Amino acid sequence: MYNFEFEKPETVADAVAALGAEDAQALGGGQTLIPTLKQRLASPSTLVSLKNIAEMQGVCKGDDGSICIGGATNHATVAAEAGDYPALAETAAHIGDPAVRNRGTIGGSLANNDPSACYPAAALASGATIVTNSREIAADDYFQGMFTTALEEGEIVTEVRFPVPEKANYQKFVQPASRFALVGVFVAKYSDGVRVAITGASNDGVFRWAEAEAALSANFAPEALDGLSLSGDDMISDLHGTGAYRAHLCGVMTKRAVAAAA
Amino acid sequence: MPKDGGIGASSKRREDVRFLTGVGNYTDDINIHGQAHVFFLRSDMAHGTINSVDTSAASGMPGVVQIFTGADFEAVGSIPCGWQVTDKHGEVMQEPRHPVLAHGKVRHVGEPIAAVVAETLEQARDAAEAIKLDISELPAVVDMKDALKEGATKVHDDLNNNLCYDWGFVEENKAATDKAFEDAAHVTTLELVNNRLVANPMEPRVAVGDYARGTDEHTLYTTSQNPHVIRLLMGAFVLGIPEHKLRVVAPDVGGGFGTKIFHYQEEAFCTFAAKACNRPVKWTSSRSEAFVSDAHGRDHVTKIELALDADNNFTALRTETHANMGAYLSTFAPSVPTWLHGTLMAGNYKTPLIYVNVKAVFTNTVPVDAYRGAGRPEATFQLERVVDKAARELGVDPVALRRQNFITEFPYATPVAVEYDTGDYHATMDKLESMIDRDGFAARRAESEKNGKLRGLGVNCYIEACGIAPSNLVGQLGARAGLYESATVRVNATGGLVVMTGSHSHGQGHETSFAQVVADMIGIDENMVEIVHGDTSKVPMGMGTYGSRSLAVGGSAMVRATEKIINKAKKIASHLLEASEGDIELKDGAFSVAGTDKSVAWGDVTLAAYVPHNYPLEDIEPGLEETAFYDPSNFTYPSGAYACEVEVDPDTGKVTIERFAAADDFGNIVNPMIVTGQVHGGLAQGIGQALLENCSYDENGQLLSASYMDYAMPRADDLPMFDVDHSCQTPCTHNPLGVKGCGEAGAIGSPPSVVNAVVDALQSAGKDVTHIDMPLSPDRVWAAMQ
Numbered sequence A: 001m002y003n004f005e006f007e008k009p010e011t012v013a014d015a016v017a018a019l020g021a022e023d024a025q026a027l028g029g030g031q032t033l034i035p036t037l038k039q040r041l042a043s044p045s046t047l048v049s050l051k052n053i054a055e056m057q058g059v060c061k062g063d064d065g066s067i068c069i070g071g072a073t074n075h076a077t078v079a080a081e082a083g084d085y086p087a088l089a090e091t092a093a094h095i096g097d098p099a100v101r102n103r104g105t106i107g108g109s110l111a112n113n114d115p116s117a118c119y120p121a122a123a124l125a126s127g128a129t130i131v132t133n134s135r136e137i138a139a140d141d142y143f144q145g146m147f148t149t150a151l152e153e154g155e156i157v158t159e160v161r162f163p164v165p166e167k168a169n170y171q172k173f174v175q176p177a178s179r180f181a182l183v184g185v186f187v188a189k190y191s192d193g194v195r196v197a198i199t200g201a202s203n204d205g206v207f208r209w210a211e212a213e214a215a216l217s218a219n220f221a222p223e224a225l226d227g228l229s230l231s232g233d234d235m236i237s238d239l240h241g242t243g244a245y246r247a248h249l250c251g252v253m254t255k256r257a258v259a260a261a262a
Numbered sequence B: 001m002p003k004d005g006g007i008g009a010s011s012k013r014r015e016d017v018r019f020l021t022g023v024g025n026y027t028d029d030i031n032i033h034g035q036a037h038v039f040f041l042r043s044d045m046a047h048g049t050i051n052s053v054d055t056s057a058a059s060g061m062p063g064v065v066q067i068f069t070g071a072d073f074e075a076v077g078s079i080p081c082g083w084q085v086t087d088k089h090g091e092v093m094q095e096p097r098h099p100v101l102a103h104g105k106v107r108h109v110g111e112p113i114a115a116v117v118a119e120t121l122e123q124a125r126d127a128a129e130a131i132k133l134d135i136s137e138l139p140a141v142v143d144m145k146d147a148l149k150e151g152a153t154k155v156h157d158d159l160n161n162n163l164c165y166d167w168g169f170v171e172e173n174k175a176a177t178d179k180a181f182e183d184a185a186h187v188t189t190l191e192l193v194n195n196r197l198v199a200n201p202m203e204p205r206v207a208v209g210d211y212a213r214g215t216d217e218h219t220l221y222t223t224s225q226n227p228h229v230i231r232l233l234m235g236a237f238v239l240g241i242p243e244h245k246l247r248v249v250a251p252d253v254g255g256g257f258g259t260k261i262f263h264y265q266e267e268a269f270c271t272f273a274a275k276a277c278n279r280p281v282k283w284t285s286s287r288s289e290a291f292v293s294d295a296h297g298r299d300h301v302t303k304i305e306l307a308l309d310a311d312n313n314f315t316a317l318r319t320e321t322h323a324n325m326g327a328y329l330s331t332f333a334p335s336v337p338t339w340l341h342g343t344l345m346a347g348n349y350k351t352p353l354i355y356v357n358v359k360a361v362f363t364n365t366v367p368v369d370a371y372r373g374a375g376r377p378e379a380t381f382q383l384e385r386v387v388d389k390a391a392r393e394l395g396v397d398p399v400a401l402r403r404q405n406f407i408t409e410f411p412y413a414t415p416v417a418v419e420y421d422t423g424d425y426h427a428t429m430d431k432l433e434s435m436i437d438r439d440g441f442a443a444r445r446a447e448s449e450k451n452g453k454l455r456g457l458g459v460n461c462y463i464e465a466c467g468i469a470p471s472n473l474v475g476q477l478g479a480r481a482g483l484y485e486s487a488t489v490r491v492n493a494t495g496g497l498v499v500m501t502g503s504h505s506h507g508q509g510h511e512t513s514f515a516q517v518v519a520d521m522i523g524i525d526e527n528m529v530e531i532v533h534g535d536t537s538k539v540p541m542g543m544g545t546y547g548s549r550s551l552a553v554g555g556s557a558m559v560r561a562t563e564k565i566i567n568k569a570k571k572i573a574s575h576l577l578e579a580s581e582g583d584i585e586l587k588d589g590a591f592s593v594a595g596t597d598k599s600v601a602w603g604d605v606t607l608a609a610y611v612p613h614n615y616p617l618e619d620i621e622p623g624l625e626e627t628a629f630y631d632p633s634n635f636t637y638p639s640g641a642y643a644c645e646v647e648v649d650p651d652t653g654k655v656t657i658e659r660f661a662a663a664d665d666f667g668n669i670v671n672p673m674i675v676t677g678q679v680h681g682g683l684a685q686g687i688g689q690a691l692l693e694n695c696s697y698d699e700n701g702q703l704l705s706a707s708y709m710d711y712a713m714p715r716a717d718d719l720p721m722f723d724v725d726h727s728c729q730t731p732c733t734h735n736p737l738g739v740k741g742c743g744e745a746g747a748i749g750s751p752p753s754v755v756n757a758v759v760d761a762l763q764s765a766g767k768d769v770t771h772i773d774m775p776l777s778p779d780r781v782w783a784a785m786q
């Protein structure tokens, strides 16, 4: 780890100001960033911890019935307190291990946009709104490929708003070593249609499976997916599975998610 | 009735109190006043020519004490190899020089190129980043078969080629074996890979070098399974330090699994640098470094053939194996695919003719050496897979085929140069069958099918050679060391004992089980016995712990030394009791005169030994301290039968282990709880190898599984509750305790049953799958089903 300054602001405004310094970086739970620093793969001048910002903590219910999660809320809190959106709470409950869940945050996860992370699938399938210090970004516009998002330099995810679906489920097929998603499928059924978001599989990061959404919007049942498949060509191929295997798992996990949600 | 003390009791592990309450003394806990830290700059290239290592900018950086490169070690010896294999043409193996720091060339990712000693580790890392390396990359040699092709890039330019040795065993049997294959009614052939593994002990390696200028004495604290061997190898072959000026201490060690047997460059470096810098020098491996610097395990590619006659008797066995040595020869690397593997190819079966060919190959990868089981898992896996495949091809019950070919008469001389002293393979198989409810399997399979899952049952046997080893025998086979063990038993005046054993405990619980043995022999409380190990300044020359040798060899030395103590104590007692020595009996910690009520307590005798007022000084010396060295006359041969029941999810290829049963014959048992724990740990590692662990390189020699993000270790929820039995006991006939060793059995015996079970499950669904290479990860199982 290289040396850095450490700031612990108590308001979003102070955090934004602190992040204005050259090479300053936000610190959420540190579950991704600290290992990176330890490996000397990053050298921020200042780490701005978001942990003490009260307005970025906790789970609450919005006026429109959506679940609002503060950007610095850790996974364990979401697992325990997002009971109004059970599939979301369940998703949080299966991220990493207890140590990870007690530190890692939703803002950190969405900012990082790891291609195998769980929250991106939940946010995209839910049509969530990512709220930052300066604007609101629709999930459909937010995820822009592996480790890439719509966030600007120094922009902070302060809140994430999830409209609550009628039915939803997340199926995570774990990569045996990291236990991130080898393929994770989040299916959410809203009154105006079904959304299916898949993580872990694609070289372009989390994505929506349009054909499956159309089929499921017409008939929310596993059989609706019969005959549908994705191509493995643009999927991740590594030690843990080929693109073809991942493409196959997308189909299996989507079916299972629908069966579990229905 | 279970005993509550002594041999056979499940005494609680006394060492766990300090391990579990955070007051153990591991090497990283040792910090010496004034110590500096070393950071190794390691190669990120698999193969390259070092043009220059420019340390000029780095040496001026804050906190830097001194920077070392390969040039500083030119006058220093090569990291030695402890075993010389002679090939099938009678030629000795090719043995490359293994420098402390790379010189001329780098030969694997992770090889240390330079070492920065600085006040703090972070300063050392900062300076290491300022070292300018000029290395021309060379093509990497990764695949073993490619490495042996004509004109292949050479890992070592000064060797003839990348072939370390081409070993044939037993060469005299080759023609007869080939003939038996021509005459066979059936031949089963199987090509398989024994996957490469990273040992991953919980505690990474650590070394602290210290040097006392006043006395010219060196001390090395290190995470080792055998401190005396390190002292001998490093002192005599690398640094030229006489043993009386070199102390090696291996304090509490958090797991070894083989990878802490070997002498490593970092140990030599810290010892050397402590003198050069006149400062204690400490290195603690990071987990990332461990992946590219701890010796790896296994990595065999094998073709095995089994010949059977018309009645399904095994008539011959033939194998061809390529064994990866990595870039250099680690301490015991050459012995693993040869003498620890070929000699076990008979397994539990009376196959009359066996021929084993092993080509050991240099590649641009981390050196490969012994890993829990060392050679025997490789043998067991091939044999038990090919036997299973034969049973399927012949349409016979795999258990019946095994039983039909079991060795039943002991001692039994195998065609591969070893003699099994004792065993009862039907007994362990009977026991296993009584544990696994084979009759209920069909119903369980039907239940699984209802849930859309495929269920399979796999069984296998194993035999292994433990208690290594008779020194004269291993000397003939190429070992450059003896493999006896030592013990000193020191009785204090007030009756307590300290046993200094050459065995080393790095999780096995010797402090408990060894104390049980001595306490039992004397009839005193276990808490009166203290076990000391791991310090060359305290313990007589010992060979350390590996190959499940501690109790069988180290324990035997301890028994011999304790017998000497008892004999002398009886002499003292006979004097005190004014009786003839032959009439003295020792029971429950008291000496009595046979047939009388006259007795004297253990503590009175020990006191007399050190306060010899009333003492036979004309016949015996005062004091009560004895040393014994024990050299076994044979290996020990634990054996057993294992069964695994799996469920396979046909949609994803995911395998879950539903049931696992192990029936082992370890001979006599000192502490059943510890034995159970050893089997559990071994099973976890064996199942880890079978389902999860996959150390993999790409074609450029980059390690793909270089962290826990990609290297899958078994976790508790990957494993079922184990059903473990060790009530079948055929005591070893040639050591005083009748013990065989239990440390590796689980890792040796479990992989084949897992793979056999998965093949069984897939075939039950009509899939034409006869083999899948380990690890049976979901993607591989799914691909095999397509």
Ligand SMILES: Cc1cc2nc3c(=O)[nH]c(=O)nc-3n(C[C@H](O)[C@H](O)[C@H](O)COP(=O)(O)OP(=O)(O)OC[C@H]3O[C@@H](n4cnc5c(N)ncnc54)[C@H](O)[C@@H]3O)c2cc1C
Binding pocket: A025, A026, A027, A028, A029, A030, A031, A032, A033, A034, A050, A071, A072, A094, A095, A096, A097, A100, A103, A104, A105, A106, A107, A108, A109, A111, A112, A114, A116, A117, A118, A119, A155, A156, A157, A158, A178, A179, A180, A181
């Ligand atoms: C062992 C282990 C297992 C894991 N398993 C899983 C898993 O199964 N599924 C899964 O999804 N994830 C998993 N993770 C990742 C975990 O969820 C992390 O917590 C998450 O990816 C990052 O969140 P963080 O709060 O720790 O962010 P940090 O590590 O602190 O930061 C990550 C990045 O986000 C930025 N950042 C942090 N907070 C904000 C914010 N509010 N606004 C803008 N930028 C911000 C930082 O500057 C940094 O660039 C695992 C991690 C570990 C260590």
